[in-house]
Amino acid sequence: MKPDKQTLQSWMNGDLSGEALHTVEKWVSENTQELEEMLNWDQTSQMLRENIVPEQDPPYPDFFHHKIRQSIEEEPRSYDSEKKTPELRDHSANSLWSRMRYLWAPAAVAAMTVCFYAGTQMSSSTTGSADLAGLGGASASQTAEIYVPQGGVSASVYENEQSGVILLHGLEAIPDAMDIVSAAPSGKPYPNTSEMVLVKQMNPNYL
Protein backbone atom coordinates (compact mmCIF):
# COMPACT_ATOMS: atom_id res chain seq x y z
CA MET A 1 0.00 0.00 0.00
CA LYS A 2 1.36 3.32 -1.11
CA PRO A 3 1.76 5.70 1.78
CA ASP A 4 0.36 9.16 1.41
CA LYS A 5 2.46 12.21 1.05
CA GLN A 6 2.23 13.26 4.67
CA THR A 7 3.31 9.82 5.84
CA LEU A 8 6.26 9.91 3.51
CA GLN A 9 7.16 13.34 4.80
CA SER A 10 7.03 12.03 8.38
CA TRP A 11 9.14 9.06 7.35
CA MET A 12 11.74 11.38 5.84
CA ASN A 13 11.74 13.45 9.01
CA GLY A 14 12.25 10.29 11.14
CA ASP A 15 9.02 10.71 12.97
CA LEU A 16 7.59 7.27 12.16
CA SER A 17 7.93 4.23 14.35
CA GLY A 18 6.49 0.82 14.82
CA GLU A 19 4.14 -0.66 12.34
CA ALA A 20 3.90 2.57 10.30
CA LEU A 21 7.65 2.76 9.95
CA HIS A 22 7.77 -0.88 8.89
CA THR A 23 5.06 -0.41 6.27
CA VAL A 24 6.69 2.65 4.74
CA GLU A 25 10.11 1.11 4.61
CA LYS A 26 8.68 -1.94 2.93
CA TRP A 27 6.97 0.22 0.26
CA VAL A 28 10.10 2.30 -0.24
CA SER A 29 12.23 -0.81 -0.78
CA GLU A 30 9.83 -2.03 -3.43
CA ASN A 31 9.19 1.37 -5.15
CA THR A 32 12.45 3.14 -5.14
CA GLN A 33 11.98 4.85 -8.52
CA GLU A 34 8.58 6.20 -7.67
CA LEU A 35 9.93 7.61 -4.44
CA GLU A 36 12.66 9.41 -6.33
CA GLU A 37 10.14 10.98 -8.69
CA MET A 38 8.03 12.16 -5.81
CA LEU A 39 11.03 13.67 -4.13
CA ASN A 40 12.01 15.42 -7.39
CA TRP A 41 8.54 16.91 -7.77
CA ASP A 42 8.66 18.16 -4.30
CA GLN A 43 12.05 19.71 -4.88
CA THR A 44 10.83 21.33 -8.14
CA SER A 45 7.83 22.75 -6.41
CA GLN A 46 9.98 24.06 -3.64
CA MET A 47 12.35 25.69 -6.10
CA LEU A 48 9.50 27.33 -8.00
CA ARG A 49 7.99 28.69 -4.84
CA GLU A 50 11.30 30.14 -3.82
CA ASN A 51 12.11 31.79 -7.18
CA ILE A 52 8.75 33.08 -8.55
CA VAL A 53 7.33 36.27 -7.17
CA PRO A 54 3.94 35.77 -5.67
CA GLU A 55 0.94 37.10 -7.66
CA GLN A 56 0.57 40.81 -7.30
CA ASP A 57 -2.14 43.15 -8.57
CA PRO A 58 -0.92 45.94 -10.81
CA PRO A 59 -1.25 49.49 -9.64
CA TYR A 60 -4.84 50.77 -10.05
CA PRO A 61 -6.15 47.26 -10.72
CA ASP A 62 -9.74 48.34 -11.47
CA PHE A 63 -8.62 50.76 -14.15
CA PHE A 64 -6.24 48.20 -15.58
CA HIS A 65 -8.86 45.47 -15.78
CA HIS A 66 -11.37 47.86 -17.27
CA LYS A 67 -8.99 48.80 -20.05
CA ILE A 68 -8.23 45.15 -20.69
CA ARG A 69 -11.94 44.29 -20.99
CA GLN A 70 -12.52 47.30 -23.26
CA SER A 71 -9.67 46.23 -25.54
CA ILE A 72 -11.07 42.72 -25.72
CA GLU A 73 -14.54 43.99 -26.61
CA GLU A 74 -13.30 46.36 -29.31
CA GLU A 75 -10.97 43.92 -30.91
CA PRO A 76 -13.47 41.99 -33.12
CA ARG A 77 -15.00 45.19 -34.54
CA SER A 78 -11.74 46.81 -35.31
CA TYR A 79 -10.60 43.57 -36.81
CA ASP A 80 -13.59 43.43 -39.18
CA SER A 81 -13.25 47.05 -40.22
CA GLU A 82 -9.52 46.89 -40.69
CA LYS A 83 -9.43 43.47 -42.20
CA LYS A 84 -10.78 44.81 -45.52
CA THR A 85 -8.60 47.41 -47.04
CA PRO A 86 -10.22 50.11 -49.25
CA GLU A 87 -9.13 48.16 -52.28
CA LEU A 88 -10.78 45.04 -50.96
CA ARG A 89 -13.95 46.93 -50.16
CA ASP A 90 -14.10 48.51 -53.64
CA HIS A 91 -13.48 45.16 -55.16
CA SER A 92 -16.30 43.53 -53.23
CA ALA A 93 -18.71 46.38 -54.14
CA ASN A 94 -17.78 46.12 -57.77
CA SER A 95 -18.27 42.42 -57.63
CA LEU A 96 -21.74 42.85 -56.13
CA TRP A 97 -22.63 45.46 -58.75
CA SER A 98 -21.43 43.24 -61.54
CA ARG A 99 -23.53 40.39 -60.23
CA MET A 100 -26.64 42.59 -59.84
CA ARG A 101 -26.44 44.44 -63.13
CA TYR A 102 -28.04 41.57 -65.03
CA LEU A 103 -31.05 41.81 -62.73
CA TRP A 104 -31.72 45.52 -63.31
CA ALA A 105 -33.53 45.11 -66.63
CA PRO A 106 -36.04 42.45 -65.52
CA ALA A 107 -36.48 44.28 -62.22
CA ALA A 108 -37.32 47.50 -64.07
CA VAL A 109 -39.79 45.71 -66.32
CA ALA A 110 -41.43 44.09 -63.32
CA ALA A 111 -41.67 47.44 -61.54
CA MET A 112 -43.26 49.08 -64.57
CA THR A 113 -45.77 46.26 -64.83
CA VAL A 114 -46.68 46.59 -61.18
CA CYS A 115 -47.06 50.37 -61.52
CA PHE A 116 -49.24 49.99 -64.61
CA TYR A 117 -51.46 47.46 -62.86
CA ALA A 118 -51.69 49.65 -59.77
CA GLY A 119 -52.64 52.61 -61.94
CA THR A 120 -55.49 50.73 -63.56
CA GLN A 121 -56.72 49.58 -60.18
CA MET A 122 -56.61 53.08 -58.75
CA SER A 123 -58.64 54.41 -61.68
CA SER A 124 -61.30 51.74 -61.19
CA SER A 125 -61.57 52.31 -57.48
CA THR A 126 -62.00 56.07 -57.96
CA THR A 127 -64.95 55.52 -60.26
CA GLY A 128 -66.53 53.16 -57.82
CA SER A 129 -66.36 55.53 -54.88
CA ALA A 130 -67.92 58.33 -56.92
CA ASP A 131 -70.80 56.05 -57.77
CA LEU A 132 -71.42 55.14 -54.18
CA ALA A 133 -71.39 58.80 -53.21
CA GLY A 134 -73.90 59.57 -55.90
CA LEU A 135 -76.19 56.77 -54.87
CA GLY A 136 -76.40 58.07 -51.37
CA GLY A 137 -76.46 54.59 -49.90
CA ALA A 138 -79.09 53.23 -52.24
CA SER A 139 -78.85 49.86 -53.88
CA ALA A 140 -76.58 49.81 -56.92
CA SER A 141 -76.76 47.90 -60.14
CA GLN A 142 -73.84 46.33 -61.91
CA THR A 143 -74.87 47.93 -65.19
CA ALA A 144 -75.54 51.47 -64.02
CA GLU A 145 -73.44 54.19 -62.50
CA ILE A 146 -75.51 56.97 -61.01
CA TYR A 147 -74.47 60.43 -59.98
CA VAL A 148 -76.96 62.71 -58.26
CA PRO A 149 -75.62 66.24 -58.01
CA GLN A 150 -78.47 67.75 -56.00
CA GLY A 151 -78.24 67.61 -52.22
CA GLY A 152 -80.93 65.59 -50.52
CA VAL A 153 -81.60 63.55 -53.64
CA SER A 154 -80.69 59.90 -53.87
CA ALA A 155 -81.25 57.13 -56.37
CA SER A 156 -82.19 53.49 -56.33
CA VAL A 157 -81.58 51.16 -59.24
CA TYR A 158 -83.72 48.13 -59.99
CA GLU A 159 -83.24 45.68 -62.78
CA ASN A 160 -85.22 42.87 -64.33
CA GLU A 161 -85.21 41.14 -67.69
CA GLN A 162 -87.81 43.38 -69.28
CA SER A 163 -86.75 46.79 -68.03
CA GLY A 164 -84.53 48.81 -65.77
CA VAL A 165 -85.60 51.38 -63.22
CA ILE A 166 -83.79 54.32 -61.69
CA LEU A 167 -85.89 55.74 -58.90
CA LEU A 168 -85.00 59.21 -57.67
CA HIS A 169 -85.85 60.03 -54.07
CA GLY A 170 -86.09 63.44 -52.48
CA LEU A 171 -87.01 65.41 -55.57
CA GLU A 172 -89.10 68.49 -55.01
CA ALA A 173 -92.64 67.93 -56.20
CA ILE A 174 -93.80 69.94 -59.18
CA PRO A 175 -96.63 72.30 -58.14
CA ASP A 176 -100.02 70.93 -59.07
CA ALA A 177 -101.01 74.25 -60.55
CA MET A 178 -98.23 74.06 -63.08
CA ASP A 179 -99.18 72.69 -66.45
CA ILE A 180 -95.93 71.07 -67.36
CA VAL A 181 -97.17 70.01 -70.76
CA SER A 182 -97.63 73.54 -71.97
CA ALA A 183 -95.08 75.29 -69.76
CA ALA A 184 -93.34 77.93 -71.82
CA PRO A 185 -89.55 77.94 -72.02
CA SER A 186 -88.04 80.47 -69.67
CA GLY A 187 -85.47 83.05 -70.63
CA LYS A 188 -82.59 81.35 -68.86
CA PRO A 189 -79.66 80.33 -71.00
CA TYR A 190 -80.18 76.79 -72.03
CA PRO A 191 -79.32 74.58 -74.99
CA ASN A 192 -81.72 74.88 -77.87
CA THR A 193 -83.11 71.38 -78.11
CA SER A 194 -84.57 71.92 -81.56
CA GLU A 195 -81.08 72.10 -83.03
CA MET A 196 -80.25 68.58 -81.84
CA VAL A 197 -76.51 69.01 -81.98
CA LEU A 198 -76.04 71.45 -79.18
CA VAL A 199 -72.70 71.25 -77.49
CA LYS A 200 -70.05 69.87 -79.77
CA GLN A 201 -68.13 67.94 -77.26
CA MET A 202 -66.04 65.22 -78.73
CA ASN A 203 -66.52 61.88 -77.11
CA PRO A 204 -63.12 60.66 -75.92
CA ASN A 205 -64.16 57.04 -76.43
CA TYR A 206 -63.88 57.52 -80.15
CA LEU A 207 -60.60 59.37 -80.18
Added chain:
Amino acid sequence: MKSILQFKRGLIALLCLFFLAEAPAQDSGKDQVGELVTTLYFATNGEASLAGASAQNVSEELAAAMRREKSLQYKNYKVLGKDQQPVFRSYENWASPLRPSEEILLRFESQGKALEQSMRMDLELWLSREKMMKADRVLKIAKPLFIGGPDWRGGKLILGVELISLK
Protein backbone atom coordinates in the same frame (compact mmCIF):
# COMPACT_ATOMS: atom_id res chain seq x y z
CA MET B 1 -38.21 80.44 -119.89
CA LYS B 2 -38.31 76.76 -119.07
CA SER B 3 -37.41 77.36 -115.44
CA ILE B 4 -40.20 79.93 -115.12
CA LEU B 5 -42.67 77.36 -116.43
CA GLN B 6 -41.45 74.77 -113.94
CA PHE B 7 -41.74 77.31 -111.14
CA LYS B 8 -45.36 78.05 -112.08
CA ARG B 9 -46.22 74.36 -112.14
CA GLY B 10 -44.67 73.85 -108.76
CA LEU B 11 -46.54 76.82 -107.35
CA ILE B 12 -49.84 75.53 -108.68
CA ALA B 13 -49.15 72.11 -107.18
CA LEU B 14 -48.41 73.67 -103.81
CA LEU B 15 -51.60 75.72 -103.93
CA CYS B 16 -53.61 72.61 -104.78
CA LEU B 17 -52.12 70.74 -101.83
CA PHE B 18 -52.85 73.69 -99.56
CA PHE B 19 -56.52 73.88 -100.55
CA LEU B 20 -56.90 70.11 -100.31
CA ALA B 21 -55.53 70.20 -96.81
CA GLU B 22 -57.82 73.06 -95.84
CA ALA B 23 -60.95 71.46 -97.30
CA PRO B 24 -63.45 70.64 -94.55
CA ALA B 25 -63.10 67.03 -93.56
CA GLN B 26 -66.18 64.90 -93.15
CA ASP B 27 -67.07 64.83 -89.44
CA SER B 28 -67.89 61.22 -88.71
CA GLY B 29 -68.90 62.20 -85.22
CA LYS B 30 -72.24 63.42 -86.61
CA ASP B 31 -73.09 60.02 -87.99
CA GLN B 32 -76.26 58.60 -86.60
CA VAL B 33 -75.61 55.34 -84.80
CA GLY B 34 -79.01 54.76 -83.28
CA GLU B 35 -82.36 56.19 -82.27
CA LEU B 36 -83.70 56.91 -78.83
CA VAL B 37 -87.31 57.43 -77.78
CA THR B 38 -88.12 59.23 -74.56
CA THR B 39 -91.64 59.12 -73.21
CA LEU B 40 -92.99 60.99 -70.20
CA TYR B 41 -95.61 59.11 -68.24
CA PHE B 42 -97.91 60.27 -65.50
CA ALA B 43 -98.56 57.41 -63.08
CA THR B 44 -101.20 57.78 -60.40
CA ASN B 45 -103.49 55.83 -58.15
CA GLY B 46 -105.92 58.71 -58.34
CA GLU B 47 -107.76 60.38 -61.15
CA ALA B 48 -105.94 59.92 -64.47
CA SER B 49 -107.71 62.90 -65.99
CA LEU B 50 -105.52 65.19 -63.86
CA ALA B 51 -102.82 64.64 -66.48
CA GLY B 52 -104.70 66.97 -68.82
CA ALA B 53 -106.82 66.66 -71.87
CA SER B 54 -103.88 66.07 -74.18
CA ALA B 55 -102.59 63.05 -72.23
CA GLN B 56 -102.92 59.76 -74.02
CA ASN B 57 -103.64 56.30 -72.76
CA VAL B 58 -100.94 53.72 -72.27
CA SER B 59 -101.21 50.32 -73.87
CA GLU B 60 -102.15 47.49 -71.54
CA GLU B 61 -98.94 45.74 -72.44
CA LEU B 62 -96.82 48.67 -71.35
CA ALA B 63 -98.89 49.23 -68.23
CA ALA B 64 -98.40 45.58 -67.29
CA ALA B 65 -94.67 45.89 -67.89
CA MET B 66 -94.47 48.89 -65.58
CA ARG B 67 -96.56 47.22 -62.91
CA ARG B 68 -94.11 44.31 -62.85
CA GLU B 69 -91.66 46.63 -61.14
CA LYS B 70 -92.77 47.23 -57.57
CA SER B 71 -91.56 50.81 -57.47
CA LEU B 72 -93.66 51.68 -60.54
CA GLN B 73 -96.91 50.03 -59.53
CA TYR B 74 -99.76 52.51 -60.04
CA LYS B 75 -103.38 52.17 -60.97
CA ASN B 76 -103.38 54.48 -63.96
CA TYR B 77 -100.77 55.52 -66.50
CA LYS B 78 -100.95 58.33 -69.03
CA VAL B 79 -98.57 59.49 -71.72
CA LEU B 80 -97.80 63.19 -71.42
CA GLY B 81 -95.36 63.43 -74.31
CA LYS B 82 -92.88 61.62 -76.48
CA ASP B 83 -89.76 62.53 -78.39
CA GLN B 84 -87.63 60.51 -80.78
CA GLN B 85 -84.08 61.64 -81.44
CA PRO B 86 -81.03 60.25 -83.20
CA VAL B 87 -78.00 59.05 -81.29
CA PHE B 88 -74.82 60.49 -82.79
CA ARG B 89 -71.51 58.76 -82.90
CA SER B 90 -69.64 61.27 -80.78
CA TYR B 91 -71.96 64.22 -80.17
CA GLU B 92 -74.50 64.65 -77.45
CA ASN B 93 -78.17 65.17 -78.17
CA TRP B 94 -81.21 66.25 -76.21
CA ALA B 95 -84.71 64.86 -75.98
CA SER B 96 -87.65 66.98 -74.85
CA PRO B 97 -90.74 64.83 -74.49
CA LEU B 98 -92.82 67.85 -73.50
CA ARG B 99 -91.74 69.95 -76.47
CA PRO B 100 -91.93 72.91 -76.63
CA SER B 101 -91.79 72.83 -72.84
CA GLU B 102 -88.28 72.43 -71.48
CA GLU B 103 -89.41 71.48 -68.02
CA ILE B 104 -88.17 67.93 -68.42
CA LEU B 105 -85.22 67.12 -70.67
CA LEU B 106 -82.93 64.20 -71.25
CA ARG B 107 -79.40 64.70 -72.44
CA PHE B 108 -77.84 61.62 -73.96
CA GLU B 109 -74.58 60.69 -75.59
CA SER B 110 -73.12 57.42 -76.74
CA GLN B 111 -70.16 56.22 -74.74
CA GLY B 112 -68.75 53.66 -77.10
CA LYS B 113 -69.28 51.63 -80.19
CA ALA B 114 -72.70 50.10 -80.51
CA LEU B 115 -72.88 46.38 -79.97
CA GLU B 116 -75.36 44.17 -81.73
CA GLN B 117 -78.29 45.00 -79.47
CA SER B 118 -76.94 47.47 -76.95
CA MET B 119 -74.99 50.65 -76.47
CA ARG B 120 -73.38 52.24 -73.44
CA MET B 121 -74.79 55.72 -73.01
CA ASP B 122 -74.38 58.73 -70.81
CA LEU B 123 -77.81 59.94 -69.66
CA GLU B 124 -78.69 63.12 -67.80
CA LEU B 125 -82.11 64.05 -66.46
CA TRP B 126 -82.79 67.78 -66.28
CA LEU B 127 -85.77 69.13 -64.36
CA SER B 128 -86.60 72.82 -64.44
CA ARG B 129 -83.16 73.52 -65.95
CA GLU B 130 -81.31 71.73 -63.20
CA LYS B 131 -79.42 68.50 -63.64
CA MET B 132 -80.94 65.96 -61.29
CA MET B 133 -79.20 62.76 -62.31
CA LYS B 134 -76.36 61.50 -64.42
CA ALA B 135 -76.14 57.84 -65.32
CA ASP B 136 -73.69 55.76 -67.30
CA ARG B 137 -75.77 52.86 -68.49
CA VAL B 138 -75.97 50.16 -71.12
CA LEU B 139 -79.24 50.51 -73.01
CA LYS B 140 -80.60 47.50 -74.87
CA ILE B 141 -83.10 47.48 -77.67
CA ALA B 142 -86.61 46.57 -76.46
CA LYS B 143 -85.54 46.95 -72.85
CA PRO B 144 -86.70 50.37 -71.68
CA LEU B 145 -85.25 52.26 -68.77
CA PHE B 146 -87.76 54.00 -66.51
CA ILE B 147 -86.59 56.95 -64.46
CA GLY B 148 -88.88 57.70 -61.55
CA GLY B 149 -88.99 61.49 -61.24
CA PRO B 150 -90.84 64.04 -59.15
CA ASP B 151 -94.37 63.89 -57.82
CA TRP B 152 -97.05 65.90 -59.59
CA ARG B 153 -100.78 66.19 -58.98
CA GLY B 154 -100.87 63.24 -56.63
CA GLY B 155 -99.00 60.99 -58.99
CA LYS B 156 -95.48 60.53 -60.23
CA LEU B 157 -93.76 61.54 -63.43
CA ILE B 158 -91.84 58.69 -65.03
CA LEU B 159 -89.49 59.16 -67.95
CA GLY B 160 -89.19 56.13 -70.19
CA VAL B 161 -85.98 55.86 -72.23
CA GLU B 162 -85.77 53.23 -74.94
CA LEU B 163 -83.21 52.49 -77.60
CA ILE B 164 -85.26 51.52 -80.64
CA SER B 165 -82.58 51.02 -83.26
CA LEU B 166 -78.86 50.77 -83.86
CA LYS B 167 -76.92 51.25 -87.06
